[in-house]
Amino acid sequence: MGKKAGYHHGNLRAALVEAALAILEADGLPGLTLRRVAAQAGVSHAAPAHHFPNLQALLTALATIAFERFTQSMARARARAKPDPESQVRAAGRGYLAFARSHPALFRLMFSAGDLDWQDQALQAAGAAAFRQLQEISAPFADLLGLAGETDRRELERLIWASAHGYAHLAIDGKMPATGNPPDVARFLSKR
């Protein structure tokens, strides 16, 4: 509905983000330059400056979107799974990995060192929402394991996050199988 109207002037910001996402999918992070983004959006090389003061700001906007989709990927997987703690942990892990595998460049961007502005409110919120998914599946699982102490529960949370994150990272770097499920933390931790 009509938000696309007006090109010479229009909703450039959204067009830039869309163009950047397309380039990212096609050529990865190194292929993403402000000038290419501008060109693909049909504007001059300095046009983005009015919507994003610098490259980091554009990357931050992209990462924010990425975190939102990432959260959705975990939420979708969880919704399809059974509600018991073990299944939920497994599902979140699959959602984590699925996003990384289908959008490796976005995933790398989300966790790239200094390229992002973590002072940005929207990015912080999107990141926190993603982390909340992990807290939501971790707590019931800690109960199942009978972990009472806060320290133990936090440690379990970190272990679940770290293993999912590490596996995803190694997988998109070709160090883990390109298909198949991640190691089943839930099974290893609960059985026996």
Next chain:
Amino acid sequence: MGKKAGYHHGNLRAALVEAALAILEADGLPGLTLRRVAAQAGVSHAAPAHHFPNLQALLTALATIAFERFTQSMARARARAKPDPESQVRAAGRGYLAFARSHPALFRLMFSAGDLDWQDQALQAAGAAAFRQLQEISAPFADLLGLAGETDRRELERLIWASAHGYAHLAIDGKMPATGNPPDVARFLSKR
């Protein structure tokens, strides 16, 4: 002795690597440029080309050294620890994390996506040696857990690697506590 002799002509390759390591520690990956490396080594901007055909080759050499030090970090930690499987797993995890925390830029470089030439023999060897450390601690621990099937043993190996890797990555990104130990996989897996 005296390998340093001769400067106008000399052992430039080693000097370049040393300069690059210094810059990496000081300013991180984005601060590392061929021209700065050349300047710090006291040669012209095009001098590195004869020793490293392109930037990727230099980064690959750096990553190779990084993997060697990384392996040593794990080996040192293991040597200081008791020989039982649990302690060895814990120690390797600490060594993994210790290296990442004290050389974050090198660690990131080692696992940076397309910046490295994994066809390079030296890099492959150094990477394999590091991975071997994980296999060495994983096998006895699998025995301890009574895992017989090859699939299960491989899955455990991957879980240990992934959790160590993920925690290290998240730690140097500020998403995990800056000090303290990683989650104790060995304890979670064996107790109860």
Next chain:
DNA sequence: AACTCAAACTTGACAGTGACAAGATTCGGC
């Protein structure tokens, strides 16, 4: 309905990057 003015966009420039092409230099082997 005309006018103003700020926002959006363009053009142009600058320092810095990696890579390449030629030249200059210096060392090692005969």
Next chain:
DNA sequence: GCCGAATCTTGTCACTGTCAAGTTTGAGTT
């Protein structure tokens, strides 16, 4: 002692992000 070849320098190119100016456009006010 001298010649060839490896090493290093100088110069240049296309490309990058960022800034400083101009130019266009559209929305709000009177």
